[in-house]
Amino acid sequence: MSDHKPANISCDQILGLLTDYLDGQTREEVCREIEQHMSECHNCRVVVDTTRKTISLVHANADTPLSIPEDVRERLFKRLDLDDYLKRQNTQ
Amino acid sequence: MSEADTHEISVDALRAGDRDEFARFVDLYSGPIYRLGLRMLGREQDAEDVLQNTFLKVLQHIGEFEGRSSLSTWIYRIAANEALMIVRRLHPEVSLGDQENEENDGFTPVQIVDWGALPEDKLLSGEAKKFLDRAIQSLPETLRVVFILRDIEGLSIKETSAALNLTETNVKTRLLRARLNLREKLSEYYGEHFPRELDNE
Numbered sequence: 001m002s003d004h005k006p007a008n009i010s011c012d013q014i015l016g017l018l019t020d021y022l023d024g025q026t027r028e029e030v031c032r033e034i035e036q037h038m039s040e041c042h043n044c045r046v047v048v049d050t051t052r053k054t055i056s057l058v059h060a061n062a063d064t065p066l067s068i069p070e071d072v073r074e075r076l077f078k079r080l081d082l083d084d085y086l087k088r089q090n091t092q
Numbered sequence: 093m094s095e096a097d098t099h100e101i102s103v104d105a106l107r108a109g110d111r112d113e114f115a116r117f118v119d120l121y122s123g124p125i126y127r128l129g130l131r132m133l134g135r136e137q138d139a140e141d142v143l144q145n146t147f148l149k150v151l152q153h154i155g156e157f158e159g160r161s162s163l164s165t166w167i168y169r170i171a172a173n174e175a176l177m178i179v180r181r182l183h184p185e186v187s188l189g190d191q192e193n194e195e196n197d198g199f200t201p202v203q204i205v206d207w208g209a210l211p212e213d214k215l216l217s218g219e220a221k222k223f224l225d226r227a228i229q230s231l232p233e234t235l236r237v238v239f240i241l242r243d244i245e246g247l248s249i250k251e252t253s254a255a256l257n258l259t260e261t262n263v264k265t266r267l268l269r270a271r272l273n274l275r276e277k278l279s280e281y282y283g284e285h286f287p288r289e290l291d292n293e
Contacts, residue, residue, distance in 0.1 A: 015200075019264045019271070023249070046208075047201045047275070053208040053215075054275045055243055058228070061221050062244045068126045072140055076122060077115070079144050080151065085115040 009037045014044045022052055103163060106154050118147055124245055125171045131240045132175040133182075134229050141178065146171040161254045168247065168255040172237055179233050186233055199272045203279030207290060214286060227277040231270050238263055239270035 009017075014037060020026045021034055038045040068076075077086045101120065105113035125146050129139030149170050157166055179186060207215075214220070231239060241252045242263070253263045283290060 015268070015272075019268045022271075043201075043204050046204050046206045049208040050206070050279060051271055051275045054271060054278055057215060057224060057278070058243050058274070060216060061224055068122050068143070072126065072136075072143070073122065075140070076118065076144055076147065080114075080118065080147055082111065082115050082118065085111065 009033045011037075011041060011044055014038075014041075014048070018048065018051060021048070022055065101163060103154075103157065103159065107157070114151070117150075121167055122147075125167070128168070128171050128240055128245065129175055131228065131244065132172075132233070132237060133178055138178055138182075142171060142174045145174045149174070162251070165247070165251045165254045168241060168245070168251075169257070172241065172255055176233065176237065183233075199269050201272060201276065203276050203283065205279040205283040205290060207279060207282035207286070210282060210286060210289060214289070215282070220281070220285075223281050224274075224278065227274050230277075231273060235266050235270040235273065238266040239274075242267055243271070 014034060017026060017030065017034060021031065026034070034048075038048060067073075074086065077083060101117050102110075102113055106117060122143060126139050126143045129142030130136065133139060133142070146167065150167060153170075157163070161169070228236065228239070237256065238252060238258075241247045241255060242249065247255065249260050249263050249267075252258075252267075253260045256263070258266075
């Protein structure tokens, strides 16, 4: 929480509060101020909505398997002198 | 990957040189670290260097790990440093300093295209995904590393700031710039590719 209650939020202030707002870290009354501003300011509403959507697309796109290629794993384990572990795993 | 995922790893066993525990740790973290390297550097060979160097450093320094940060934050810190070292080597002209007085200037949104309600199959078509990957890849390194740790690997602001040795304010500023930069590029992309659909919004 890095904000205080603004009397009247400007478009520039919306940008400054955006990271906390999108991460759910703004106080309730500040959220209300932001939402009030967005209901009256088309540009800010579009910027906030599309920034939120950008993050959700990044999450959806990054949701790929976290495993590494098998040859990369093998070289890594050899480099770390963990060949035994690999051999044991392969014989199980 | 966040702190909670490493709770099952025993730091004491790692410190004591337990090879099986170390192998489990490597398997748990090799995916995220390799992905971090790929996202930061864009080349498989460089990502593999980051991966190997990171775990070699873990082996060398696990005895010095004091547990002031989580094991997860610690390994991300090592990996991010390894990736940034390669960036410095490949692009010595790039400044990676901690500019505490960074402002939000230069990132005023220009594109006001309301593409958020486009259907998912258009937003994440094969081509759109590739565009998004390239857009992330084209972020300046100082923003990209923050963005990857926070928005791709899911570290908190606090964990990201600890991993990169930046203040939380600095992390938030860089994150905002990265997010707005990507938003701008995606707005242009969707505006160009789906003008009819967006006219009907």
